Every structure is written in structure tokens, then in C-alpha cells.
Amino acid sequence: MGLDLRADPIALTAALVDIPSESRHEQLIADEIEAALRAQAPWFEVIRNGDAVLARTHLGRSSRVMLAGHIDTVPAAENLPSHIADGELWGCGTSDMKSGDAVFLHLAATITEPSHDITLVMYDCEEIESSANGLGRIERELPDWLTADVAILGEPSGGYIEAGCQGTIRVVVSAAGTRAHSARSWLGDNAIHKLGAVLDRLTAYEPRSVDIDGCVYREGLSAVRIDGGIAGNVIPDAASVTVNFRFAPDRSVEQAVAHVHEVFDGLDVSIVLTDAAAGALPGLAKPAAAALVAAAGGAVRAKYGWTDVSRFAA
Template sequence: MLDLCGDPVALTAALVDIPSESRNEERIADEVEAALRAQTCGFEIVRNGNAVLARTALGRPSRVLLAGHLDTVPVAGNLPSRLADGELHGCGTADMKSGDAVFLHLAATVAEPAHDLTLVFYDCEEIESAANGLGRLERELPDWLSADVAILGEPTDGWIEAGCQGTLRVVVSATGTRAHSARSWLGDNAIHKLGAVLDRLAGYQARCVDIDGCTYREGLSAVRVDGGVAGNVIPDAASVTVNYRFAPDRSAAQALQHVQEVFDGLDVRIEQTDAAAGALPGLSEPAAKALVKAAGEQVRAKYGWTDVSRFAALGIPAVNYGPGDPNLAHRRDERVPVGQITAAVGTLRRYLEG
């Protein structure tokens, strides 16, 4: 059985050594559920699919929600875990079984929390949004996601990463007239029309937006180009896929409007293929302020999109905080400094004990 009360580094290694690729989280969920039932006191514990939830009902004036996903990307020859030079190596060490271990350890060892606690360990975060276990819980157990602040244990190098940016993808398409390339004047080259699109992107000046002392840096980038028929044919269709990462002061609808304005006047069609709103940092809320103080005021913006956006949509201030370098997530050499695991335990213990 997982030892929740012992060394959180050893607990991280034990979690990492349980393979849990997305859609295959049953074993790790079984282990987490059994350990919570056997080694914690005062928690109501429920199972929903391969998600495990636990909460107290102590009558505290505020509730803190600790959330972490149990799944990982496919293993890349990096299991079992190994400890070397002060770092724990293996699939999921940073993203995000070290964060899960911190939350599980605290659930078992914080005897008198200053806040009521909810823990949510969920499945299928690493794959398509429709399969995300947190979304399923929002639909099936919405009362379990009520809190004054939510902390998502994604890797942040030990910083509080507040909110997150939104993401929008569009396909910008051009059409023309097909012709033999030996008689190119008889055609209308759709690929050439994309030149103006790429010029707009190359000259684009992205915003930097300060919200609650966090600077969000936007980006508008071409991420894919499609076109061409054959080596001797003038193409009659071509497209470029554009990804817009936008600060959380804009809605997804406003982001789409902005992208349309960027390409205004060009002979192209714009089709939205994906969008997810960002999350405001919410650091002005008392429960969030206390967390920032406990973390030594180490706060920065979260540039990528994470599940904190789901909490923000529910009106819950949410931050990312966990051990590990996010740049190492999903890599064959994924690893986490063990010092960051123990530091995260100390920071969150100070916060939860008040």
C-alpha cells in the first residue's frame, strides 16, 4: 500500500512506478483510494470512474481544493523511477505525480487544517478535452468542486503560477484556380495568397498584459501550413493554421474577433477549430493572498492553458503550484528535484495549517 505518512519523495517514486497512461488509471486510482481510506481521518471519500475524491466537513470559514491528474503520457522507456544526483527520474515525475504525492502526504499529516479541504485526483487530463475527468466530475458531482480557492499541482518549479492564458486555433484558408504550372498565368495560386497572411503574422506585435501583478505575454503563431496538389499544378486551395495564446482579460469570443481583425482585408476565410478561455489570477481573494504569502511571494503568470480555467469558469480563483520544471514534462528525460517536493510540502503545510 502507498505510504502517505512517510517520505513524500518515496511516495512520488511509488506513484511513478504505477504505469497510468491516459484511460489506464484504474490501478493507480485503486491504490490512491485504498491509501486515503486507510491512512486519513475525517474525510468523506468517493470514487467516480478512475477519479478519487476526498473532503472534510470541519465547518471552517473557507475551503481549499487540491487537484491533480493521475494519468501520464505514454511511457518512453523511462520506468521504473530512479533517483540520481538529487533528482527523481521517470515518466510523470514532474507532470504531475510529485504534485499528487504532496497533496496525498498533506491529507494524511495535516491534523488541524485552518481550511476545510477537498482533494480531487482525476483521470484523462493528458488527452482530448472531452475525456477529461475533471469535466466529468463537473457534470456528475458539481458540489465536490465548490471551494474558495483551487490549487492545481501542475509543475511550476515551485512558483505560484496564477491563472492561465486562453488558446484559440483557426484555419485561415485561401482559394484560387487550378492550372498547369507551365501555364501558370491561367491559374490563381492559393499558396501565394497565404504570403499576405504570413506577413501579417511576422509583423504582429503581441500584447503584454499585467493582471494582479502578473505579466501575461500573448502570442499569435502559424503552427501548420497545408497546400499543394502536385509538382506541376498551380494549387487552388491552401491554408495556414494559426494559434492565438491570449491573456485572460479577453474571452474566447473577443480573441476570435481580434484574430479576424488581424487578417481583415485579405482574400481568405477564417474558421475556428478550437477555443478555451483563460483564467484570471484571482490573487485578490483572501484565500489566494494567504497562499502567495506562504510561498514567499514567488508569483508569476501561467502562459500555457491548464485546468485552472475550468475552476475559473465556476467562479473559483485557481492557481498552479507544484514541484518540477514544466519544460521537462512529457520528455524521455523527465525528472524532478527532490528538494522541490519537500519544499512544496513545507509551503502548503504552512498555508493549510494557517
Template sequence: MTVELDLTTDPVDLTAALVDIPSESGDEAALADAVERALRAQAPHLEVVRSGNTVLARTRLGRPSRVVFAGHLDTVPANRNLPSRRTDGVLHGLGTVDMKGGDAVMLHLAATVPDPKHDLTFLFYDCEEIDASRNGLNRVERDYPDWMTGDLAIVCEPSNGVVEAGCQGTMRAELRTTGVRAHSARAWMGVNAIHALGDALRVLAAYEPRVVDIDGCVYREGLQAVHIAGGVSGNVVPDEAIIRVNFRFAPDRTPTQAEAHVREVFDGYDLTVVDSAPGALPGLTAPAAQELIAAAGGTPVAKLGWTDVARFATLGIPAVNFGPGDPLLAHTQQENVPTDHITRCADVLRRLVTS
């Protein structure tokens, strides 16, 4: 069944329409098709390009500055939270928060602001909720690098309608201990690798994370054990054990510096970094960022978590998070967004891009 989207309708209604088109990661084709059709039909002022299940659109008006908006089309798997429904000023359903409310605001702006004061780029991409290697922005950066450039990038992830600046970096590492197997009835003949993790667990329990203020935004670091594995059977002294740790680090550290810190904390252990992604500095001094802050009101806060703003920051583009919905409800069965969040975010971004 072909679904037609009306991009000029109220952004709340548009959010509900987007939610009602299932788009679990890897299965975004139907939604990408609908977005592409609507942009081509209702926004003739935009250049539109399709790349897999990513849809790109932009103005080319020769403005002295460009703002890039980014939003992913995919969701986590449904959990008895489709289709959308409304109760007392709240829109419920999968993706209302993460992040079809933000997508709806972007699409509404794309179609209804043909003469913005900044040139505008809109990136609607696939596979954000799964392995980073499949993220559609990788393909955009490789095949259409000029579409990633601008004076400010706004990732419309949920932020409670507050400007969330930058983001934390993230690193996962494994600590491995080895021992000697033996029958548990003759344990003195072996060396227990699980017991050897004890010191590392005590280090984690006593660890005091940094709290870092960068341009008035406070980032809280965290080093946590997130998985532990070991053991052979119920009557064998184990000869191998692993702790997986996650380090969320402030954006004033590079991944190299973050790794050095983790290795220092666990000095003497066999440690392997599994993956790592840099954070993003706030970038609030950019003129377009200052315009957004003025339009949104309030005080910017640090983004505690990793988002695709880091991709733009790596390219030297100031980037912030700004979108409707409470990020704490993302990925939950109870996912919902107050409709006035959507309306307010649409109004703020319209002020940003119009004279």
C-alpha cells in the first residue's frame, strides 16, 4: 500500500503519519519512499537525492551560510506500541520520541520555507539504531561529502526542546584474565581467572569520574562494567574471564586520550579496546548556533550520551542536538511525546531559518 504524506499539515499530524509507517532498522524502504515522493511533489524548491534508504534535500539559493538538519528514519523493533494514538495532548507510539517527531519538524520546514535566510540541507537517513558501520550517514559522507558541510548542524534527536550541546565520546574495552584449569575438588592445583578480576571490580567501584564544564555545559564522565563472562562448568576452576567496560568521556578528551586513561586505571591488566567514537565539543560560538539559542530561549546543556553530532564535529562543523520529546523515553514501550513539544520545536526552527 502506497502512503502519501502531506508535509504542509500540522507537524503533530505529520508525526503520527510517520509513526504509522513501520521503519525498523534495515526496513526503512517504505518510509524513505514516502519521504522522497512527498519532497519531490511538495517542495519543488529543493534538490532531492536518494541514496539507498537515505533521502537528501537542500536549497541552493546562494545564501552566505548553510544549516544542516539531520534525522534518522529508523526505529528500534516495535513493542506493542503501534499504531500511534493520542490522549490529552500526548502522542503515543514507537518513534514519537526517537525520532519521528524531529523528522516531522524537518519535513514541515523543508516544504513550507521556500525562501530561508540560510541555505538549508536536510538529511533523512537509515540504520542509526544498529551497528555504526551501517549508519546511512557513512554513505552520505563517502558518496555525497558536500551534503555534510555547513555552518551549523542540528541533529533533531529528542532533547526536551532544549539545545543540547556537543556530546560525550564513548569507548568499550575488554579486560581479560587468564588462569589454570583444575578440578574444583582440587582447586589448589589451578588458578581461578574469575577471582583475578576482583581487583579490577574494586577499582571500578571506587572510581571517581570527572565532571567537566566546557563553555558552561557540564559533562559527567562514567566508567562502568557492563558485562562479565567466565567459567567452564560447575566443577572446573576457570582459566579465563572477561569484564567489558564502557567509558563515557567528556569531549575535551580525544579517543586516544580516553584509551590512555582507561589503560592507566587498569594498569597491569590485559586490555583490548573493542570500539570507540569521539565526542563533540559544544560549538556554541558559531553565529548560527547563537541564533538557535536565541530562538529557543533557555540555557544550553551538555548532551550526556553519544549522537551523530560527533560526525559533524569531526568534520569541523559546529553541531547541536535539538528536538521534541524526552530522551529517557526512547526505546521504551511507553514512548510518547507531548504534542506541544513538537509544535514548539517547529516554531523555534522556523524562527531560526526565516528573516
């Protein structure tokens, strides 16, 4: 028995959860979603891209809204099949994000005359490394499918519209010294001690808060890893701190990197960028987005963290 897209969204969520769909193993759930859309929402053009299912209307509306949700989950941890306890639905991927997928699929099958043209993107491999993300493949192979006036990503948000997202970079801040035996420590130069100044800068750092379209993005600069040391009796000649900067979307990646260099200016360290992802502006001034906010009663706030919404804003 296939998916019933017109069923109560809670029941549809449970049905989606009960189809195992760990990252890289989404073929079965993609097959089920594709078949259901073709049978129950014939006004959509439906195509397949790997283990992603894409559908869109061609109603000639003046604007297009994209509804996007990933169909993979992290590995199950003895939390399948789904079940209801104390009025709550439990199961692997229930909130992230089979419930969002269920709402989007239900809308696709039940609203035959939407105010906007609709694009539905159900994609694979979101929960693993960014290079495997199905949206990246779709962007390369089917870029026209990602064109819309506003994109809604079905990540859990506590019932709020969480607009835009922060950008993120990681850098490794390294200090060099001279190795020596700890019994004659004065003959060496302790690289770990040099990192004390780096940690002092991080401790004293005052993060910026930025209001964009009524959403306040608070930045953060944090040490997330320390590496150093050779043996219990050796003065280390190398040590490093990995620093993560979560920045407001009014900064570009290049501006964020420059800011981190400013923070550690004057210290005897090297800085190497190891990971970067741009943020996304909220874009709430656009008519389709403003209409969404109004429909939600103004329940909107900034998205803290990075999400795939940034890919749609690029």
C-alpha cells in the first residue's frame, strides 16, 4: 500500500518515518513519494534526479514558491517504527524532517488552485557531508528547478518562520615553538602557552547583534577544539585552536574571514581557513515572503545556525 498524501498529516508523517531512509539509502522512500505524487497530484510535473523527487506546477501565476525538504535521516537508534506516546509522535526523523515533508506533500495533493506556482523538492543526503547533498547535484544538473520568489525549507523551527540563516567559517589558529625536555623548559618555546593570548582574545570578544528585516542575528566566535602536546615530558613545538565564527548574513564569507584575522591581529600565530558557508539574508521584504509572515501572524525570528536555505539564496 502506497502513501496517501491526502491523509491526516500526522498519519502521513508516521508513514514516511516508517520507511527507512538513512542517508545514501533513500531509493525506497523516493520511489514511494514519486509514485504518490504522480497518482495523487497530476497537476504537477514530476521528475526524478537520483534519489530526489522534484515536482512543479505550470499555472501561469505571477510568483513561484518553493517547498523543499530532505527525505533522509541519521541512522536509526532503535526508534523505528514510529509510535505515539502521550499525544506525541516518536520515531527517527519525525521532526527532522519527515513532518515538514508530510505537510508539503499533503498541500501538493490537496490544493489544486494555489495562489502561487509551486515547486516541490524532496532531496537526498542532507544529513551527511555537504558534498553529497542532493541539492548540490540538482543545482548542477537542473538549476532552473531551483528558481523561485521565496523558498520554504521544512526544518523544525518551533512553529516560527525562521528567516535566512547565519554563515559559518572554521579556521585553525596555530602557534609554533621549540621542542625541549620539560626538565629544561627554558631551552624550549612552548607553543601551547602562546595560545593563551588567542584564548584571551576569544574570552574578551563581544559579539555583534544585527537587525535585518526585524530579525536579530547574534554572532558568535568560539574555540571548538584544541590540539597540542607530544608527551608528558616534552615542551611542544606546535599547538592549535580551531575557531568557529557564526556570522550574520550581512557579512560575506570573505568579510568574515577578514574579521577573524582582525581579532587575532598582532599575535604570533598563523590562521588557515578550513571550512566556509555563506549565510542567507531573510528577504522578508519580498511580497511572497511578506504574505507568508502575515499568514503566520508575524511569528518570525532569525535562524541561528546554517541550513540549506543558504543554497537557495545563492
